[in-house]
Amino acid sequence: VPKVSNMSLAWNTRRLMDTSTDRPTGQPVEYHLLSGRALYDAATISHDPLRSGTAEWILHADQDFYSVSVVSRPFDALPQELCVSFPCFVKRTEGKVASSVIIPLDDVAFEFAALLSLLAREPITLLGLRRLANRPITNQYPYIPPPQDVRRLPRPPSPIDSRELRAILEGIGRSTDDETIDAALAAAKLYYAGLSIARFDPSGAYVSLVSAIECLAGHHYKARKFLFDQTPKFEGLRPILDKLSTLPGAQNLVEQCKNELMKQEHLIKSKFRLLIAEFIPEDFLLTTDQLYQIPAVGAPRDKAASQKASAMLTTPGHNMFTRESGSLPTLSSGYTRMLLSKRLWRSLKGYLVRTGRSFRLSFGLNGSRIW
Amino acid sequence: VIKNYLLCSFAPEIAKEREASVEEKARIQDVIRNLAENLRERLEKLAAATSRYLGMPMINPSISNAAWADDTTTVIALRNADLIGGTADATTEGWLKNRLVGEAVGEFFFGSASNPFRGNTLLLPKGWENVLTSGDSTEE
Numbered sequence: 001v002p003k004v005s006n007m008s009l010a011w012n013t014r015r016l017m018d019t020s021t022d023r024p025t026g027q028p029v030e031y032h033l034l035s036g037r038a039l040y041d042a043a044t045i046s047h048d049p050l051r052s053g054t055a056e057w058i059l060h061a062d063q064d065f066y067s068v069s070v071v072s073r074p075f076d077a078l079p080q081e082l083c084v085s086f087p088c089f090v091k092r093t094e095g096k097v098a099s100s101v102i103i104p105l106d107d108v109a110f111e112f113a114a115l116l117s118l119l120a121r122e123p124i125t126l127l128g129l130r131r132l133a134n135r136p137i138t139n140q141y142p143y144i145p146p147p148q149d150v151r152r153l154p155r156p157p158s159p160i161d162s163r164e165l166r167a168i169l170e171g172i173g174r175s176t177d178d179e180t181i182d183a184a185l186a187a188a189k190l191y192y193a194g195l196s197i198a199r200f201d202p203s204g205a206y207v208s209l210v211s212a213i214e215c216l217a218g219h220h221y222k223a224r225k226f227l228f229d230q231t232p233k234f235e236g237l238r239p240i241l242d243k244l245s246t247l248p249g250a251q252n253l254v255e256q257c258k259n260e261l262m263k264q265e266h267l268i269k270s271k272f273r274l275l276i277a278e279f280i281p282e283d284f285l286l287t288t289d290q291l292y293q294i295p296a297v298g299a300p301r302d303k304a305a306s307q308k309a310s311a312m313l314t315t316p317g318h319n320m321f322t323r324e325s326g327s328l329p330t331l332s333s334g335y336t337r338m339l340l341s342k343r344l345w346r347s348l349k350g351y352l353v354r355t356g357r358s359f360r361l362s363f364g365l366n367g368s369r370i371w
Numbered sequence: 372v373i374k375n376y377l378l379c380s381f382a383p384e385i386a387k388e389r390e391a392s393v394e395e396k397a398r399i400q401d402v403i404r405n406l407a408e409n410l411r412e413r414l415e416k417l418a419a420a421t422s423r424y425l426g427m428p429m430i431n432p433s434i435s436n437a438a439w440a441d442d443t444t445t446v447i448a449l450r451n452a453d454l455i456g457g458t459a460d461a462t463t464e465g466w467l468k469n470r471l472v473g474e475a476v477g478e479f480f481f482g483s484a485s486n487p488f489r490g491n492t493l494l495l496p497k498g499w500e501n502v503l504t505s506g507d508s509t510e511e
Contacts, residue, residue: 042492045499048428049492118373159490164378164385171381180380187373216376279375282393286483 006185008107009115013173015089016065026087028063030131031109033084035158037122038076039068042159050076050157058082059162066112066169076157083130084112105129111185114192119165120158121291123195156290183219187212210272217271224274226267228258233265392471399475402452413445414454415480421467421494422477422487431495433457433464440465456500470494 015023038050039058046054055075058068064087072081088105106129113124128139172181194208228234245254378386403411416439424432436457440446446465449455454472457465467473470491477488488494495502 042490043496044492045430045495045502046492047430051428115377118377159492164382167382167385168377171383175381177380184373184377184380187376191373212373216373220376275376276372279372279379281372281375283483287486287489288484 006111006182006189007178008104009111009169009185010172010175010178010181011091012086012089012104012108013066013169016087017170017173024089026089027103027105027133028085028131029088029103029105029109029129030083030085031105032071032127032130033082033109033113033116034125034127035080035082035120035122036078037120037155038078038080038157039070039082039116039120039122039160040075040157041162043162043164049159057162058160059165061166063087065166068116068165078155081127082124084109084116086112103132105132111189114185114188115168116160116165117192117195118188119160121195122155122158123192179219183216187216190215213275214268214272217275218266218268220275221271224271226262226265226270228262231262231265231267231270234261237261395471396475396478399454399472400479402454403476403479406452407448409441410445410448410452413440414449414476416440417449417455417465417467418473418476418480418488421473425487425491425493427493430493431466432493433466436463436465467494469497469500471497 012026015026040049040055041058041060042049044054044057046052049055051074056070058070059066060069061067063085066084066086068082068084070080071083072079086108088103088108091102091104093100093102106126109126109129113126117124129137131137175181190208190212194205194212197208198205229238241254241257245251375386378389403414406414417434420434420439421432436443436446443462446455446457446462449465450457454468454476455465456468457463467476467488470488473488473491473494474486477486481487
């Protein structure tokens with residue numbers, strides 16, 4: 001049984017990119033999505049990329065690839081309804097006893113939506129299938145709209161670079177590294193889950209966002225060897241083992257012991273930190289977040305805001321992410337530190353110390369931009 | 372971080388392009404740093420005048436030279452430094468050369484955190500600087 005489970009998008013894209021003549025034909029699918037931010041193609045040259053005719057297309061492709069168009073009018077009205085069109089292939093599974101034939105369009109659409117959500121920093125809701133094989137379809141999907149106050153939050157438009165999106169999709173289609181695809185899409189889904197629940201369950205969202213990075217880190221540094229002597233967890237054990245190794249004939253046993261201990265360790269904290277340091281965009285910590293302008297680590301302390309945040313923390317049932325006077329409450333670094341787990345805080349602090357720079361770090365639990 | 376990971380894993384050509392853009396931006400900032408004081412001031416004026424059009428439904432706004440430049444030598448010097456575009460005679464209008472130059476100029480004068488040109492679609496993308504002027508010449 002194959003271990004990979006996030007492969008529907010890759011499976012379909014590989015078939016789309018297959019140029020062989022005997023390639024089967026996919027069923028044209030139109031799947032509708034809903035976005036709380038107005039998406040537009042940032043790679044376009046237009047006097048008004050949000051409202052002019054070019055705003056209709058977020059990803060324009062011929063019929064043999066994925067296209068994303070805006071179906072609601074005006075283009076930038078919220079919520080923005082999108083249509084992702086793609087040919088979806090039939091999946092046949094032959095078993096010993098029975099065989100199955102399915103069109104994995106829901107799985108492909110979900111993975112596509114997770115990918116688009118990642119680029120848009122907005123949870124794109126799946127509204128459901130609207131056309132299959134050029135025939136209209138209405139399906140009652142269990143979509144529950146979020147509460148009114150959440151839907152009314154003003155969200156700035158989100159630029160999507162269609163070149164990037166297309167290149168990622170084509171790269172997934174070309175790649176033969178199933179494990180990397182699986183890890184990347186699993187991370188995208190965890191990120192998507194985090195964004196989706198952030199306003200209702202910040203703690204769950206936090207776990208989901210951290211898990212997204214851990215998922216990638218675990219995969220990316222799977223083969224990396226970490227030294228026992230450089231693992232902080234074993235600091236207390238090291239002097240004992242060093243003393244033991246001085247005993248006659250015990251050197252090998254101590255080495256074996258160290259190796260066995262390291263085999264049990266996933267070292268996810270170290271991997272997490274390494275991944276952040278390796279893949280964080282150059283200007284991320286130096287620029288202001290468009291969505292959540294919450295000053296945190298390194299920002300000047302605002303006494304009044306700090307008191308307000310502390311009061312909010314101690315008020316039973318207070319929703320700390322309620323918008324007041326049209327803006328999010330300002331969080332002091334102390335407050336942010338309370339939100340960060342000890343482990344995460346140490347990772348962050350280590351990163352800042354290691355790079356030797358002082359940063360203005362924007363930290364938002366209630367949406368995205370955790371890193 | 373996840374997006375960067377995806378780009379590096381599945382679209383390395385785009386990741387390399389982005390890295391090259393960062394380097395190019397640093398190079399442009401070095402060019403600005405080495406400009407004469409007067410030229411830097413004039414460029415800042417042009418950037419400030421251009422930034423007023425951000426968010427408006429237009430593309431590649433051209434600013435009257437009278438509003439930002441002191442004389443044609445300034446315009447020619449900035450054009451030779453590949454920072455601006457302008458009318459052929461260098462006497463009427465000028466504009467920031469492209470999106471990348473806009474970002475670099477914005478970062479230099481307004482800082483990383485408050486760069487108004489970050490991710491802008493007001494200016495023309497790099498490599499497409501002549502798309503409007505060449506269109507005009509074709510019509511002529």
